Amino acid sequence: xxxxxxEIRKLSHYIDVNYTLNKLDSLMLTRIARSDFKIRxxxxxxxxxxxxxxxxxxxxSSNNRNFIPFLFALQSDTDDADIxxxxxxxxxxxLQIYENNIPNQNPQKASVKALQNLLNASPMLDxxxxxxxxxxxxxxxxxxxxxxxxxxxxxGTGFLVSPNQVLTNYHVIxxxxxxxxxxxxxxxxxxxxxxxxxxxxxxxxxxxxxxxxPVALSSNYSSYDDYGEPNLNIEYPKDQCDYALxxxxxxxxxxxxxxxxxxxxxxxxxxxxxxxxxDDENNRNVLILQHPEGQSQxxxxxxxxxxxxxxxxxxxxxxxxxxxxxxxxxVFNEKFELIGLHNMGDPRYIPEFNQGINxxxxxxxxxxKNYNPTICTG
Numbered sequence: 001x002x003x004x005x006x007e008i009r010k011l012s013h014y015i016d017v018n019y020t021l022n023k024l025d026s027l028m029l030t031r032i033a034r035s036d037f038k039i040r041x042x043x044x045x046x047x048x049x050x051x052x053x054x055x056x057x058x059x060x061s062s063n064n065r066n067f068i069p070f071l072f073a074l075q076s077d078t079d080d081a082d083i084x085x086x087x088x089x090x091x092x093x094x095l096q097i098y099e100n101n102i103p104n105q106n107p108q109k110a111s112v113k114a115l116q117n118l119l120n121a122s123p124m125l126d127x128x129x130x131x132x133x134x135x136x137x138x139x140x141x142x143x144x145x146x147x148x149x150x151x152x153x154x155x156g157t158g159f160l161v162s163p164n165q166v167l168t169n170y171h172v173i174x175x176x177x178x179x180x181x182x183x184x185x186x187x188x189x190x191x192x193x194x195x196x197x198x199x200x201x202x203x204x205x206x207x208x209x210x211x212x213x214p215v216a217l218s219s220n221y222s223s224y225d226d227y228g229e230p231n232l233n234i235e236y237p238k239d240q241c242d243y244a245l246x247x248x249x250x251x252x253x254x255x256x257x258x259x260x261x262x263x264x265x266x267x268x269x270x271x272x273x274x275x276x277x278x279d280d281e282n283n284r285n286v287l288i289l290q291h292p293e294g295q296s297q298x299x300x301x302x303x304x305x306x307x308x309x310x311x312x313x314x315x316x317x318x319x320x321x322x323x324x325x326x327x328x329x330x331v332f333n334e335k336f337e338l339i340g341l342h343n344m345g346d347p348r349y350i351p352e353f354n355q356g357i358n359x360x361x362x363x364x365x366x367x368x369k370n371y372n373p374t375i376c377t378g
Contacts, residue, residue, distance in 0.1 A: 001061050001062075001064055001067055001068075001091060003057070003058075003061040003067075003087070003091075007083070007086075007087055008054050008057050008061075009054065010083040011057055011083050011084070012053035012054045012057055014081060014083050014084070015053055015057075015074075016049070018078075018081075020046070020049065021039070021040065021043055021046045022046070024039055025038070025040045027073055027074075028070065030260060031069070031073035031076060031260055032069045032070070032073055032260070037066055037069075042056055042059075042060075071087060072088070075088065075135060075258070076256075076257060076268065077268060078268065080132070082128065082132075085131040085132065085134070086131060089130075089131055089134075129334070129335055130336075133287075133332070133335070133336030134299065134336075136271065136336070137159075137289060137332070137336055138193075138289055138297060139190065139257045139258070139270050140159050140160040140253070140270065140271060140273045141157065141158070141190075141290075141291075141297060141329070141330060142157070142158050142166060142188040142189055142190045142192075142207075143155055143158075143188070143189045143192055143204070143291040143294060143325075144156035144157060144158040144168050144172055144173070144186065144187075144188055144246075144328060145187040145188070145189060145206070145294075146172060146173055146175060146186050147176075147182060147185050147186075148175060148176075148182070149179075149182065153294065154172075154175060155291060155293065155294030155324075155325040156168055156169065156172030156173075156291075156325060156327050156328045157172075157289075157290045157291045157326055157327065157328040157329040158172075158188060158246065158328045159272075159273050159289075159328075159329070159330045160252060160270070160271075160272035161272055161273055161275045162253065163251035163252065163253035163254045163272065164210075164247060164248045164249075164252060164253065165216060165245055165246065165247055166188050166209075166245070166246045166248060167243060167244075167245055167246075167275075167328070167330075167341065168243070168244055168246065168327070168328030169221075169242050169243060169341065169342075169343050170218050170219060170220055170221055170241075170242045170243055170244045171221050171225075171242060171327065172244065172328050173186060173215070173244050173246070177215070183209075183214050183215075184208075184211050184214065186214065187206045187209070188206065188207050188246070188248060188252075189204040189205065189206045190205050190206075190207070190252070190257065190270070191205055191258065192204030192291070192296050192297060193296050193297055205257075207248050207249065207250055208248070208249045209247060209249065210247035210248060211249070213247050214246060214247060215244055215245065215247070216245040216246070216247050216371070217244075217245045217366065217369050217371055218243065218244040218245065219239065219240060219241040219362075220240055220242070221240055221241075221242035221343070222236050222237050222240040222242070224236055225240075225242055225343060225344055225355075228344060228345075232308045232309070232310050232315070232317055233310070234310060234311060235312050236310050236312065236314040236315050238312070238314065238361070238365070239368075241357055241361055241362050242341075242343045243341060243357065243362050243365075245366075245371070252270060253269065253271055253272040254269050254270075255269065256268060256269065256270070257270040273330060273338055274338065275338070275359070275363060275366075276363075277359075277360055277363060278333075278337060278338065278339050278358075278359055280333065280337075280339075281313075283333045283334075284303075284304045284305065284306040285302065285303050285304060285305070285306070285333050285334040286300075286302040286305055286306060286320045286331055286332070286333070286339075287299060287300070287301055287302075287331075287332040287333070287334065287336065288300045288302075288320055288329050288332070288342055289329060289330055289332075290326040290329035290342065291325055291326070292323035292325050292326045293323050293324055293325040294325045300320045302320035303334070305318050305319040306318045307319055307353060309358075313358055313361075314357065315355055315357060315358065316340060316355070316356055316358060317353040317354065317355045318331075319353060319354075320354055323345075326342055326345075327342060327343055327344070328341065328342065328343075329341075329342040330342075338359050339356075339358070339359055340356035340357055340358055340359050341356060341357045341359065341362060342354065342355070342356045343355060343356060343357050
């Protein structure tokens, strides 16, 4: 990987301030867990750790098989590794990022240069906020895997809203709701990512939904959602919110995440996405973390692309790319504050919009059903 001298200097300083050789070696042994990759063997001795770091990083960066896992192991250790987040972003190593380009609904990957230009031209989008928001939230988003009677996977997207609960769309799990043997096969796969050159980085970690109580709460969708009502100026029923709250067998949000997380002790917790009321009615920016068509996780960015609200603001529409399999994805503003749950796209041959459910609408319905969102403060 073509890492710059300035990146080497900043990364060396970050590691020197936050790690000893023993601590770094322990982290990599746990996270990368390869017999041919031992940090301690790459340094002459502990006394020269600080001065040897630039040479170590320069040599390591020439081998992507070692350097990319090294960066992700560092990222999994803390949210605040700014230089690590920046290198991962600048070199397109993690999730793929798409610019909005509806109406043709054919997502186009944003090059790193194009995306940097977008950020530089958009004072509303703070790069540091974007990088930290990605690092903190992408690990909470999962691919929801639903299987039909023929064993074919019907993919969706979901996200943790408490230690052991995933929020997704009702219509994602509807095909198996009345078939217990199929419902119990539903899985949530976290950390499924590919690099920007489409090379699989990690196949992710799957977790089973609860066998005793798979669906905590749910709300059916409206007929307007079903057929894609083109007129947005209508009143969507307040009790038809198209969501399902899935219970997981494990408290995934309290478990370590990332490379070889299952073998990690005292690792950083995955966490979850806060469910709380959103009040900024002037926001027009959309970020969507999703698994389109069941693919690896992707981020779609639409600045000033919210195009309208329903009469009671229970639905909102935006010109941001999503695809089948994106249903259930979290919709954020540019500060990574949760504003909605993606639930549909324009069904017309030439689509003109995608649609989300206002998170406040879902919170009201959850409250009526005596769900206590105060537990979702991770």
